[in-house]
Amino acid sequence: MRESLIFEQSRPGRRARAVAGDEAPSVGLAAAQLRAEPPLLPEVSELQAVRHFTRLSQQNFSIDTHFYPLGSCTMKYNPKICNRLAMLPGFANRHPLGPVSHGQGFMECMYELQDMLAAVTGMAEFSLTPMAGAQGEFAGVAMIMAYHRSRNDHERREIIVPDAAHGTNPATATMCGCTVREIPTRADGDVDLEALRAAVGPQTAGIMLTNPSTLGVFERQILQVADLVHDAGGLLYYDGANLNAILGRAFPGAMGFDVIHLNLHKTFSTPHGGGGPGSGAVGVGEILRPFLPMPVVGKRDGEFVWLTEQDRPQSIGRLSAFMGNAGILLRAYVYMRLLGADGMRRVADFATLNANYLMKRLREAGFQIAYPERRASHEFIVSLKDVARDTGITAMDFAKALLDRGFHAPTTYFPLLVPECLLIEPTETETRDDLDAFAEALIDIREQARTDPAQVREAPLSTPVRRLDDVRAARQLDLAWRPAD
Amino acid sequence: MPFIPHTDDELRDMLATIGVASIDELFDEIPDALRIDGLQNVPAGLDEAGITRLMTARAARDDGAVSFLGAGAYEHYIPAAVWDIATRGEFYSAYTPYQAEASQGTLQVIYEFQTMMTGLTGLQVSNASLYDGATAFAEACLMAVRANRKSRSRRILVSRGLHPAYRAVGKAILEGQGIELTELPLRDGRVDVAALPADEKPDYAALVLQQPNFLGSIEDADALTDWAAARDMLVIGVCNPLSLALLKPPGEWGEAGADIACGEGQPLGIPVSSGGPYFGYLVCRDKLVRQMPGRIVGRTVDLNGEPGFTLTLQAREQHIRRSKATSNICTNQGLMVTAATIYMTLLGAEGLRRNAGQCHANTRELAARLAALDGVSLAFDQFFHEAVLILDRPVAPVLATLAEHDIVGGLDLSKDYPELGHALLVCATEMRTAAEIDAYVATLAQALQDSQAA
Numbered sequence: 001m002r003e004s005l006i007f008e009q010s011r012p013g014r015r016a017r018a019v020a021g022d023e024a025p026s027v028g029l030a031a032a033q034l035r036a037e038p039p040l041l042p043e044v045s046e047l048q049a050v051r052h053f054t055r056l057s058q059q060n061f062s063i064d065t066h067f068y069p070l071g072s073c074t075m076k077y078n079p080k081i082c083n084r085l086a087m088l089p090g091f092a093n094r095h096p097l098g099p100v101s102h103g104q105g106f107m108e109c110m111y112e113l114q115d116m117l118a119a120v121t122g123m124a125e126f127s128l129t130p131m132a133g134a135q136g137e138f139a140g141v142a143m144i145m146a147y148h149r150s151r152n153d154h155e156r157r158e159i160i161v162p163d164a165a166h167g168t169n170p171a172t173a174t175m176c177g178c179t180v181r182e183i184p185t186r187a188d189g190d191v192d193l194e195a196l197r198a199a200v201g202p203q204t205a206g207i208m209l210t211n212p213s214t215l216g217v218f219e220r221q222i223l224q225v226a227d228l229v230h231d232a233g234g235l236l237y238y239d240g241a242n243l244n245a246i247l248g249r250a251f252p253g254a255m256g257f258d259v260i261h262l263n264l265h266k267t268f269s270t271p272h273g274g275g276g277p278g279s280g281a282v283g284v285g286e287i288l289r290p291f292l293p294m295p296v297v298g299k300r301d302g303e304f305v306w307l308t309e310q311d312r313p314q315s316i317g318r319l320s321a322f323m324g325n326a327g328i329l330l331r332a333y334v335y336m337r338l339l340g341a342d343g344m345r346r347v348a349d350f351a352t353l354n355a356n357y358l359m360k361r362l363r364e365a366g367f368q369i370a371y372p373e374r375r376a377s378h379e380f381i382v383s384l385k386d387v388a389r390d391t392g393i394t395a396m397d398f399a400k401a402l403l404d405r406g407f408h409a410p411t412t413y414f415p416l417l418v419p420e421c422l423l424i425e426p427t428e429t430e431t432r433d434d435l436d437a438f439a440e441a442l443i444d445i446r447e448q449a450r451t452d453p454a455q456v457r458e459a460p461l462s463t464p465v466r467r468l469d470d471v472r473a474a475r476q477l478d479l480a481w482r483p484a485d
Numbered sequence: 486m487p488f489i490p491h492t493d494d495e496l497r498d499m500l501a502t503i504g505v506a507s508i509d510e511l512f513d514e515i516p517d518a519l520r521i522d523g524l525q526n527v528p529a530g531l532d533e534a535g536i537t538r539l540m541t542a543r544a545a546r547d548d549g550a551v552s553f554l555g556a557g558a559y560e561h562y563i564p565a566a567v568w569d570i571a572t573r574g575e576f577y578s579a580y581t582p583y584q585a586e587a588s589q590g591t592l593q594v595i596y597e598f599q600t601m602m603t604g605l606t607g608l609q610v611s612n613a614s615l616y617d618g619a620t621a622f623a624e625a626c627l628m629a630v631r632a633n634r635k636s637r638s639r640r641i642l643v644s645r646g647l648h649p650a651y652r653a654v655g656k657a658i659l660e661g662q663g664i665e666l667t668e669l670p671l672r673d674g675r676v677d678v679a680a681l682p683a684d685e686k687p688d689y690a691a692l693v694l695q696q697p698n699f700l701g702s703i704e705d706a707d708a709l710t711d712w713a714a715a716r717d718m719l720v721i722g723v724c725n726p727l728s729l730a731l732l733k734p735p736g737e738w739g740e741a742g743a744d745i746a747c748g749e750g751q752p753l754g755i756p757v758s759s760g761g762p763y764f765g766y767l768v769c770r771d772k773l774v775r776q777m778p779g780r781i782v783g784r785t786v787d788l789n790g791e792p793g794f795t796l797t798l799q800a801r802e803q804h805i806r807r808s809k810a811t812s813n814i815c816t817n818q819g820l821m822v823t824a825a826t827i828y829m830t831l832l833g834a835e836g837l838r839r840n841a842g843q844c845h846a847n848t849r850e851l852a853a854r855l856a857a858l859d860g861v862s863l864a865f866d867q868f869f870h871e872a873v874l875i876l877d878r879p880v881a882p883v884l885a886t887l888a889e890h891d892i893v894g895g896l897d898l899s900k901d902y903p904e905l906g907h908a909l910l911v912c913a914t915e916m917r918t919a920a921e922i923d924a925y926v927a928t929l930a931q932a933l934q935d936s937q938a939a
């Protein structure tokens with residue numbers, strides 16, 4: 001069912017009346033400074049607004065309504081209590097620049113969150129300010145560059161990135177003024193050490209790695225990688241996208257990483273919100289401590305205080321107007337306190353169990369697993385190359401056909417190394433029954449691909465719209481509604 | 486076990502299916518030297534009632550102050566419907582709308598949001614949001630350097646009236662790419678038009694103007710826009726979106742309008758919440774769209790020719806372009822944009838205008854009453870909803886005294902604007918009642934008297 005635009009439901013003079021005050025107060029500003037025409041905004045009743053946005057919500061797939069095995073995104077259950085407690089008036093109404101005397105409750109949570117994140121990663125210290133994973137990456141590479149500069153080592157401007165990396169890694173390196181050097185991955189999914197050995201040198205600023213990698217396997221030679229890069233004078237950056245797979249099982253800090261960002265919206269279950277807000281806390285080992293972005297929460301004489309650039313003059317500075325996505329950090333804090341040490345360990349255990357179970361089921365059903373000889377981390381890759389060759393049905397068709405069967409699609413066509421791939425991450429919060437049903441759905445689609453491929457290409461049929469014309473969207477740009485004259 | 490559904494029987498069966506004896510075995514690819522057995526220095530788990538007690542007590546410690554602080558984050562009334570709907574699981578727990586057919590709700594909300602932001606700013610193209618106002622400013626600078634075809638300069642002229650934290654963030658984000666921010670001085674709380682670079686054509690990629698500026702003052706945006714445009718600079722307006730319900734929008738500044746508008750979306754239905762999550766907005770002229778960073782939603786048609794929404798122009802973005810992308814940004818602030826779209830819908834143009842007017846009136850009232858006290862004077866006139874007061878003594882101890890009475894009295898400007906002396910930035914939004922303003926005036930009067938006596 002199509003929902004008309006809110007602007008199409010608007011009628012001149014209608015008011016939601018959600019605001020008190022009938023008279024506009026007189027304004028003491030010069031006419032030349034004022035706008036001549038009111039802005040284009042809808043005029044609807046409160047009930048119209050509530051119905052409109054409620055109906056729109058019903059056009060979404062979400063974790064609360066559907067199995068959502070989006071690889072590398074960790075779409076696990078977001079506990080309701082995390083949201084409720086983060087929205088308590090004492091937290092929601094606290095001004096970011098308010099006095100510390102009226103912020104001790106919030107700051108105590110942040111102080112403990114910094115410590116807990118350090119404890120679960122084996123790093124020395126955390127800053128919570130980055131507002132998303134990509135900003136955490138930026139902070140990390142900026143710190144690496146600040147470190148080299150502090151040693152008068154100005155030639156190190158190259159960042160090494162494996163070809164399986166998230167697109168944000170090379171984009172971040174560019175934003176930090178670095179050049180990017182890609183290195184290949186071996187057929188077994190590990191980094192090609194010989195290629196790495198050839199790549200490192202006096203120009204190497206550092207390497208960005210995800211471990212377990214985006215290929216859904218643990219990088220077994222990580223200690224050799226660390227030695228190679230450190231021996232060449234570079235530093236190691238850990239992209240925390242896949243921390244969910246090893247929480248309580250291994251420390252990135254012990255693997256030789258000098259700096260790490262975490263996606264709190266993945267591992268620590270803060271909401272994905274239809275594409276954000278994220279939260280990309282960064283942690284460092286001892287050598288990068290002076291460079292952490294500010295502010296961080298410290299403790300002096302029993303009182304929680306903000307540490308600033310005055311306390312850390314070598315800091316890379318500020319990445320947000322205030323202290324980052326505070327309300328999201330509170331949700332992550334609540335989640336970590338609910339789970340505790342044992343609960344966090346179970347996260348990795350059961351996420352890994354679910355992924356390996358589903359991989360085994362699909363393998364037994366004859367699907368091609370990208371790295372069949374390897375353990376799955378918390379995710380794994382199915383390649384539909386053979387199905388596509390035999391039937392013409394692609395990974396994209398599978399994704400759309402899954403929607404009709406009540407499942408959100410896995411990540412498609414990423415990583416770029418594996419043709420026609422689905423990157424599947426079931427997470428620890430799904431039941432075996434749901435994993436089985438998902439496997440059956442994939443088997444069913446493959447069957448239909450063989451018997452009635454045209455029907456698969458029609459999918460989805462049960463969603464509010466059918467497949468959309470992306471080419472037209474990009475060529476005939478329609479990015480905002482305009483009233484008909 | 487919290488949030489983990491497996492029964493013992495299921496666990497046993499699943500391990501058997503995989504062909505391992507224990508969960509431990511699933512981690513056998515991790516080198517022995519790296520394997521750990523559990524976490525130290527993390528407390529044991531709490532149940533839901535326990536964490537609720539803990540957090541309720543902590544939130545209560547921070548509660549109860551009446552705030553006259555603005556400085557980039559503003560307390561406004563948020564209608565109940567806004568967060569009731571925004572936190573519905575279908576919005577709250579969905580992700581990036583890459584599967585457009587399964588995400589029409591989020592996509593249509595963003596399209597409506599984009600439309601509303603073009604209306605407020607008077608420019609043509611909005612993205613789906615950035616992290617916050619400060620990063621939106623930094624991205625606008627990067628965009629201007631890429632987009633300005635008449636200048637190859639990597640320098641940007643920035644008003645000293647721009648939020649000091651934005652300037653700090655801009656420096657942190659831009660310096661890696663060798664982009665330099667040059668500060669334009671203020672005089673009497675505004676950009677000093679007489680002090681604009683005197684040479685015929687100073688080489689800058691863009692001029693950045695905050696309107697109203699950090700000190701609350703209203704700039705002569707028309708004159709400054711024309712001055713910059715005549716010198717081949719792009720003009721970036723950093724605006725509080727609420728003020729745009731009342732003030733001339735950037736798209737109408739001067740002869741040709743500003744090229745880019747950006748800023749902090751928090752006043753549109755987002756709680757101040759210790760600084761985030763908020764959202765940054767970014768709107769520009771049609772012709773700059775391909776230089777815009779971040780997600781953009783477009784309307785198109787489906788196989789049946791019916792209208793529908795999808796992410797578009799993705800060839801600008803990091804997941805396609807990798808090291809050549811317009812930005813490394815991957816997320817937008819989707820949940821906050823959802824709340825803001827509902828907020829703008831409920832208030833409408835008239836509701837926003839009245840709100841803006843009430844904030845202006847309250848701040849005028851507050852500033853006039855405070856300036857009538859001995860030892861207090863108003864620094865500048867022509868402000869929107871923030872004003873600078875000059876005290877006859879250092880501000881910090883006065884603020885500390887007010888805080889003892891649960892009044893958050895404003896921002897001490899002595900660190901960021903030492904040239905103003907003992908300066909205090911105050912704000913009274915529509916949330917502040919006459920009784921609260923009375924209490925501020927009386928408490929400040931008493932505090933000034935007591936410390937004089939001391």
